Amino acid sequence: MKISSFLPIILGIEGQKPKCSLDSYFDEFGSTESGDGWICKQKGKKIRCKFLCGEGRVKLFNKYFATAKCKKNGEVKINKYEISPPRDEEDKTPFCVENKCDRKSESKMIPGGFLKTKKVVDQSIVYDVKCSDGKRHKQAASCDPSTGVFEDPDSYRNLCLPNDGAFPALSRYRCDFVPGQVQVNGTIHLQETMIDGLRGVHINGTIFSSDPAFVDGDHGFHVHSSSDPSDKCAATGGHFASNPDQIHGPPIAALPDRHAGDLGNILVDAGAATIDIFDQILSLDEESPVFIGDRGIVLHAAPDDGNPDRDPASTGAAGARLACCAITKDDH
Template sequence: MKLFSAFLAGSALGQERLPAVQTACAAFRDEIKANNTIAGDGVWSCPKLNKNSKKTACKATCPGNKIAEFKKASFKVKCGNSENGPSGGVIKQKPADGTLGCHENLCNVNAENQNVAKGSLLLLGKKSKGGKVTERYALKCKNEKKKRKGTIICESDTGAFSSGSLPDYQTTCEASGKTYEKYTCDFNHADQASGVLNGKLFFERVEGKKKDKVVITGTVQSDDAEFDAGDHGIHVHDARYVVAGSPFDWTGGGAGQCKGANGHFSLDGQSHGFATNKLPNRHTGDLGSITATAVRRSGRTATVDIEDTVVSLDPASNLFIGDRTLVIHADGDDGTGTVGNAGSRPGCCAIKPIRYSCTFDGNAGADGDVAITGTIDIRYADGKVAFSGSLAGVPEGKHGFHVHQEGDVTNSCGNVGSHFQVDAENEIHGTPDKPLGQRHAGDIGNLVAAADETATANFMDAIVSLSTQTQPSSAVDRSSSTLNE
């Protein structure tokens, strides 16, 4: 047993004490390494020498997530023998003009995944060129078996994630759980528009088999020479209109009509192009052109019917166009330059959600014994009209909740008329689940008040609309209300 132990010790000692030839070889190798350090914590990886080693080859590597500014770098050392010392040691490198250094890869997918709602990015592969790495990722939504089609790219030198095929990847996975409002752009609205155009456009999200789209419809008219028969560029511009009544200089400090709308709405790396181009070969706001035709005695009219899969009505999206400015130009967009040679700006308007509010101010109703306070918000939610809000001072129990025919709330609600009806001869009073004809258009349902005389409104109705020019009033029975856009 003692002999065996001594043999092991001797073997270990033999590995530590290399013959003179290999010792000289290791010293020569280490001298080359010392004279050719790799910036950025790079290292030379060399195999261990043993007593029979005749040569060694060392390769340059970068630690962790760092990127080599060279593609390959290595040197070989021939150990020789007791008469001829070690030789070789020339650094061979690709590219030949590359620096022997490492730099940080700024792509941090873990940090980016914190920005992806209900999903994550999965690495597809990496491509290295010129000291820069391009990382390719796929989007995987939670509770979905397959990865989404499209690729997200990250460049190692900037660390920026972007995607032409999935520009909305951060919010794509949660889109199914959102409710989407309709928006409007009203050239007739004195506080939210400027220029010589009249008309109103509507913006609505429509689900598609592969990708959702925003549908823009409506008409625009003018008898001004600036809006002649022919093509006119139409774009979403960068300027945001915040709230009605806030100061907004549509002239851009006197620079000209609608100059305050600034340039086309775009994200970093995008260039101007046709609406049919894929990102980044168009600005987000590049919607193309509309065509105006001459109409006798009323100037020119353009019918707008645009479907676009780039812009978004999701407020969480970086492609969201709500509150930005829609501009119609004097000339057609030819897809060139930075603006498409579309010319001056005869009209612009703010893209605003179609929302109303019905405020109960505490005035007593017709019976003089009920004073309701609170506000009901009325807006679109996925094509339906949503009524939501809280009221106080509502007697305990059920109360009919209806849209009435007239908007005159004077005389303690005595002038609001009957329930709103589209076709009075063919509509009867009914429950909100019935089709039009078996209910009045204004039959929304019942509001239920608790013992503390508070009530929460939460109605969704597919019959009434907020998209007409004239709106009826909304009233809770035995209450006074006003409806304001």
């Protein structure tokens, strides 16, 4: 592609003498409705223009910029340009496309690691896999931005696991129950893990009580915003939501059609409940917006109805807080 096709943008309207001033002439310009366009900055007599993509879009080229300088007569002279890859009039591939690659969601599928954007290669986005222990696997993953499909995920999802396949100790948490309205005993364990190729938090353990209020049947079970168990678990606050747009829902729903902390119900039988939950939304990664370390879990007296009417004010009608626990790192 020839830079001359952009000269009218950089040099101004034909017949007008450019003033060669950043304040009056060079600024963000040439933008499309999608937000793609040029941004120019001037330092002294030198001007550098860079083509950027709008929000949520990605460029299918590595470099696209131009430099210019102010001449004594006030004219602007294109000094240098670099385009990679080039594009001519017959090549209709757009500079920028909508980026459907969900890097954050895919990072949740990598135990002990995450994806870091590297560069564009052959119109695919190529990522490094960065592990929590500092190791980096360069250009290990790639995604087609037009479809959002990651190529061969099995080749990189387990790169950050130790040789024994276990998760780092920081990915293991515990929650020791204390009384709310009634005495409930027991500990549940939480661990970031992979099950059937899917990454999530495995919550398992047993809790028990001889109190008559711990009746057989379903009981609401949620991650709450605080780990403070005081005031008979009232201080744990409301259901943990990673975004204010989320409303209460069943655990099978995707965000924002559930609070991040909505785990549905657990089943009590003969005064005990064996908990075995695998949730793909929650995380034990401290960098994640759905990180639940240092929050609390509340056991309710009644079943969670899942909010079938999609009422934004609903919390599932699960009733009183029988007991709760604080999610803390498991150093044992």
